[in-house]
Every structure is written in C-alpha cells, then in structure tokens.
Amino acid sequence: MSVLKIAIQKSGRLSDDSKKLLEECGIKFSNGAGVLIATSRNFPVELLFLRDDDIPQYVEQQVADIGILGENVVFEKNKDVTIIEQLGFASCRLSLAIPKKETYTGPGYLMNKKVATSYPKILTGFLEKNNITAEIEEISGSVEIAPGIGLADAICDIVSSGSTLLTNGLKEVEIILKSQAVIIGNKDLSIEKQKILNDLLFRIRAVKNAKENKYILLNAPESAIQKICSLLPGMKSPTIVPLVEKGWCSLHSVVKEDQFWEIINQLKEAGAEGILVIPIEKMIL
Numbered sequence: 011m012s013v014l015k016i017a018i019q020k021s022g023r024l025s026d027d028s029k030k031l032l033e034e035c036g037i038k039f040s041n042g043a044g045v046l047i048a049t050s051r052n053f054p055v056e057l058l059f060l061r062d063d064d065i066p067q068y069v070e071q072q073v074a075d076i077g078i079l080g081e082n083v084v085f086e087k088n089k090d091v092t093i094i095e096q097l098g099f100a101s102c103r104l105s106l107a108i109p110k111k112e113t114y115t116g117p118g119y120l121m122n123k124k125v126a127t128s129y130p131k132i133l134t135g136f137l138e139k140n141n142i143t144a145e146i147e148e149i150s151g152s153v154e155i156a157p158g159i160g161l162a163d164a165i166c167d168i169v170s171s172g173s174t175l176l177t178n179g180l181k182e183v184e185i186i187l188k189s190q191a192v193i194i195g196n197k198d199l200s201i202e203k204q205k206i207l208n209d210l211l212f213r214i215r216a217v218k219n220a221k222e223n224k225y226i227l228l229n230a231p232e233s234a235i236q237k238i239c240s241l242l243p244g245m246k247s248p249t250i251v252p253l254v255e256k257g258w259c260s261l262h263s264v265v266k267e268d269q270f271w272e273i274i275n276q277l278k279e280a281g282a283e284g285i286l287v288i289p290i291e292k293m294i295l
C-alpha cells in the first residue's frame with residue numbers, strides 16, 4: 011500500500027505548528043524522541059524530520075512526496091516543486107534593513123553597497139529588478155549583527171516583530187517578500203499518493219476553516235430576527251430556536267473571526283442579548 015511521505019522541520023519555528031496541524035487532522039504518530047522518521051497508525055503517511063533548507067531538494071528528488079516549510083525558503087531554493095496550499099502560520103517577511111541613523115532613499119540606496127543575507131537568490135532577483143549593482147555577503151546566521159561589526163552596510167533578513175532589528179540598531183526599510191508556511195509537493199505523484207494528499211488537504215481545509223470561524227449563539231426578540239440574519243448569514247442560513255419566553259428566540263450561526271468585532275455592535279443595536287461565541291473544531295463546507 012502507498013504511503014505519503016511528508017517532510018517537516020526537525021526542530022525550529024515550524025516544527026510544533028506542523029505537527030499540531032497534522033494532529034488536528036486526526037493523524038496519530040508513533041513519536042520517539044530524536045527519530046528521523048515517524049509512521050502513523052491511522053493514516054497512510056510517514057513523517058520525515060529534516061532541516062527546512064533541505065526540504066525543497068528532497069521533495070524534488072522524491073525522498074519526500076510533500077513538505078511543510080516557509081515560502082521564503084521555497085523561493086530561495088527555487089527547486090522544481092509545486093506550492094500546493096498556504097497554511098497561515100509562521101507569517102514573516104523578508105526585508106531590507108539599514109542602520110537607524112541612515113536615510114533610506116529607495117532601492118538605489120544599495121548601489122555599490124554591501125548587503126549581508128542568507129537569501130542570496132531572492133536578493134539578487136530584487137537587485138536585478140531594480141537595476142542595482144551591490145555586493146552580496148552570504149552568511150548563514152545572525153545576519154543582523156553584520157552592519158554593527160562592519161561586515162555590511164545593510165542586511166536582507168527575516169523580520170516578524172522587528173525587535174531583533176531594533177536591538178541591533180537597524181530599521182526595516184523595504185519588504186522584499188511576505189511569507190507564510192506552505193505545503194509543497196513533488197510534481198510527479200502517483201495516483202495513489204495523490205489520493206492520500208487529497209484526503210489530507212480535505213482535512214487541513216476543515217481545520218483551517220474552523221480556525222477562521224466561530225460559532226455564535228444569541229437571544230433576540232422575534233422582531234429583530236430578520237435584521238440579525240442579514241448580519242449573520244451563516245453557512246447556509248442561521249438556525250432559530252424558540253425560547254420559553256414568548257416572543258423571543260435563540261439564533262445560532264457562524265461568524266468569521268476577523269469580522270466578529272465589527273459585527274458585535276450592530277448585533278447589540280439590533281436587539282441581540284446573551285451573545286456567546288464558541289470555537290469550532292472542524293468545519294466542512
């Protein structure tokens with residue numbers, strides 16, 4: 011029987027969320043500490059624990075069938091693989107940063123300067139697009155210290171909050187790439203493996219939809235129901251249950267997490283009371 015081999019980061023910022031995603035999909039792993047490969051007892055997949063930088067190459071070479079990693083690494087490695095799904099975690103950006111006291115004048119600022127980075131390919135693309143000649147100093151870690159020690163005039167590195175830049179006397183001046191975790195896949199999966207992947211994607215989307223939505227319950231006078239239904243269209247349409255108190259009912263629906271705070275005041279104005287918002291575990295559309 012076919013098994014889909016999934017490469018994930020062995021240890022680092024992606025490993026916990028990658029494992030959690032698969033667990034939320036109901037996939038159980040026999041997980042010994044320090045192992046290289048884990049098998050699942052209830053789903054035809056195998057986990058390979060690797061350095062994130064190696065994942066694109068291994069997926070291209072079919073050592074793994076799919077992999078979970080940041081888009082930043084996918085674009086930097088530029089291997090012959092397909093991006094299958096964006097996963098919404100490990101959001102960060104690849105940015106240019108320069109010493110705080112300098113004035114940034116646009117990409118031209120980098121002309122004939124030295125830029126330290128672990129992303130030489132993406133940076134080269136950016137420089138070429140802007141017709142800039144600059145020297146790239148490739149270093150594999152602690153890029154943010156390069157200007158301070160006189161190794162470079164600027165850096166191109168991963169930023170999330172920007173606090174690492176600040177503590178090193180730098181400021182972010184240009185976003186080159188926005189990144190999040192994605193699933194990449196080999197371009198030549200067998201029909202059996204493709205079928206397992208489709209099952210997995212179905213589960214992943216159910217988990218992702220659930221995270222983006224909340225279950226909402228509220229009480230309202232019958233006269234307010236029409237207005238409230240227009241604010242909370244739900245998956246098909248809201249459920250309405252009569253309350254013991256005459257003229258009142260309870261309305262159940264689904265609301266997008268990011269729209270909830272905007273809608274809440276309108277719901278109250280329309281007459282809603284006793285509003286409960288509950289997390290959803292899985293949501294199949």
Ligand code: ATP
Pocket residue numbers: 019020021022023024060061062063079080081082083100101102168169170171189190191
């Ligand atoms: P490895 O040992 O596997 O090579 P690494 O040191 O290259 O690990 P990590 O620091 O664990 O990588 O980061 C892995 C990925 O997480 C990055 O490629 C990026 O996509 C994302 N990432 C990095 N920094 C942040 C951050 N500060 N916030 C959110 N996501 C980040």
Ligand code: ZN
Pocket residue numbers: 061062063
């Ligand atoms: Zn890495």
